[in-house]
Amino acid sequence: MNCKEALPLIHEYLDGDLHGSEAKELKEHLIACPACRTLFKQLEKTDAMVRSLPSVRLPDTLTAQIMSGLPPMKKSRTWTDWIRRHPAVSVAVVFAAVMFGSYMSMWNDDKNLMVKGNDLQEVIIQGDTVIVPQGHTVNGDLVVQRGKLEVEGDVTGNVTVIDGSVNLASTAHISGQVTKVDEAIGWIWYKLGEIVTMIAS
Amino acid sequence: MNFVEARLAKLARNGDRNAFEELVELYKDKIFHLAYRMLSNKQEAEDAVQETFLRVYTNLHRYDENQKFSTWIFRIGTNLCIDKLRRRKNTYSLDAELPDGEGNDFYAMLPSDEDTPEKQIIVSETQELIRKAIGSLPEKYKSVVILRYLHDMSLQEIGDVLDMPVTTVKTRVHRGREYLRKLLEQHEHITI
Numbered sequence: 001m002n003c004k005e006a007l008p009l010i011h012e013y014l015d016g017d018l019h020g021s022e023a024k025e026l027k028e029h030l031i032a033c034p035a036c037r038t039l040f041k042q043l044e045k046t047d048a049m050v051r052s053l054p055s056v057r058l059p060d061t062l063t064a065q066i067m068s069g070l071p072p073m074k075k076s077r078t079w080t081d082w083i084r085r086h087p088a089v090s091v092a093v094v095f096a097a098v099m100f101g102s103y104m105s106m107w108n109d110d111k112n113l114m115v116k117g118n119d120l121q122e123v124i125i126q127g128d129t130v131i132v133p134q135g136h137t138v139n140g141d142l143v144v145q146r147g148k149l150e151v152e153g154d155v156t157g158n159v160t161v162i163d164g165s166v167n168l169a170s171t172a173h174i175s176g177q178v179t180k181v182d183e184a185i186g187w188i189w190y191k192l193g194e195i196v197t198m199i200a201s
Numbered sequence: 202m203n204f205v206e207a208r209l210a211k212l213a214r215n216g217d218r219n220a221f222e223e224l225v226e227l228y229k230d231k232i233f234h235l236a237y238r239m240l241s242n243k244q245e246a247e248d249a250v251q252e253t254f255l256r257v258y259t260n261l262h263r264y265d266e267n268q269k270f271s272t273w274i275f276r277i278g279t280n281l282c283i284d285k286l287r288r289r290k291n292t293y294s295l296d297a298e299l300p301d302g303e304g305n306d307f308y309a310m311l312p313s314d315e316d317t318p319e320k321q322i323i324v325s326e327t328q329e330l331i332r333k334a335i336g337s338l339p340e341k342y343k344s345v346v347i348l349r350y351l352h353d354m355s356l357q358e359i360g361d362v363l364d365m366p367v368t369t370v371k372t373r374v375h376r377g378r379e380y381l382r383k384l385l386e387q388h389e390h391i392t393i
Binding site for chain 1: 218221230233259331346374379381
């Protein structure tokens with residue numbers, strides 16, 4: 001080992017990172033080389049002297065000073081902070097709120113009876129009552145909103161009643177499912193389902 | 202200990218001022234010691250401590266609890282001191298004459314040594330010399346040397362605080378050590 005190689009090893013040793021064979025090689029060099037030995041001692045002593053500097057203490061009043069220098073807690077800022085930190089979620093929440101609001105207003109605005117189906121010649125409407133007479137067959141689905149549905153004949157598709165009642169006579173025959181939707185939430189589910197099937201088809 | 206600090210930081214973030222005060226008690230001396238060694242000026246160091254805690258307080262929501270709180274607060278404190286040193290360097294040269302027409306230079310404006318809190322403590326000329334030697338270190342070695350020797354941090358911790366690779370920290374420790382050795386060697390009566 002020459003002196004050039006020894007210097008980095010001296011530093012490694014003082015860092016506490018020199019072990020094993022390298023430490024042994026360095027020791028052998030230091031025994032053989034008085035110049036490096038002096039340098040090693042100087043660096044070692046520098047380390048010790050720097051470490052010996054006492055830590056300084058602060059006046060005790062500084063804690064109070066620090067605390068009084070802090071801005072007041074602003075509770076109202078917490079939710080705006082949250083929005084700033086979660087922009088995507090915030091946008092999604094606003095979007096959902098708008099969608100929900102529009103559906104709710106649609107739900108509340110419309111007070112009239114609504115009948116939807118492919119084959120409406122077969123049904124009779126009397127006031128708020130929709131009747132599928134005996135012996136008649138409605139081909140496809142039938143949707144009735146805000147009204148009473150009385151089924152005496154046949155329906156080949158699904159029957160959906162929203163915010164109303166359904167009365168099935170003994171002669172009635174419905175090939176699909178009968179769904180009753182009463183709540184606004186349920187109605188939204190129904191609408192979403194409708195949208196999904198629309199997208200799918 | 203780490204767990205307690207992370208908990209205090211969480212409480213403080215949710216508006217618990219007492220929790221924050223506990224953090225101040227835990228760290229104010231350490232940060233003052235750091236700032237005093239970095240800036241070599243008691244008043245500036247006190248200001249730096251205040252500013253550090255203010256920054257900690259206003260950035261509590263950014264504190265990541267998986268990180269050591271000490272690393273985080275030391276990073277804020279060290280960066281603040283480095284900023285102050287750089288600003289000092291940019292705004293005035295110590296040797297330049299002040300434009301007050303009285304021939305004063307900036308040394309005349311610096312607080313006298315009587316102001317330093319350790320004036321009473323320092324009995325040894327050696328310590329005074331080391332203090333000055335550390336004060337004269339170039340900025341990039343200064344922070345590393347102070348964290349290493351006066352705060353007993355590992356090279357890895359210093360790397361985390363200063364946001365630099367351990368190899369860089371290592372090089373700076375070695376150069377800083379060499380720099381100090383040369384400075385101290387010039388004062389032969391200290392016989393190092």
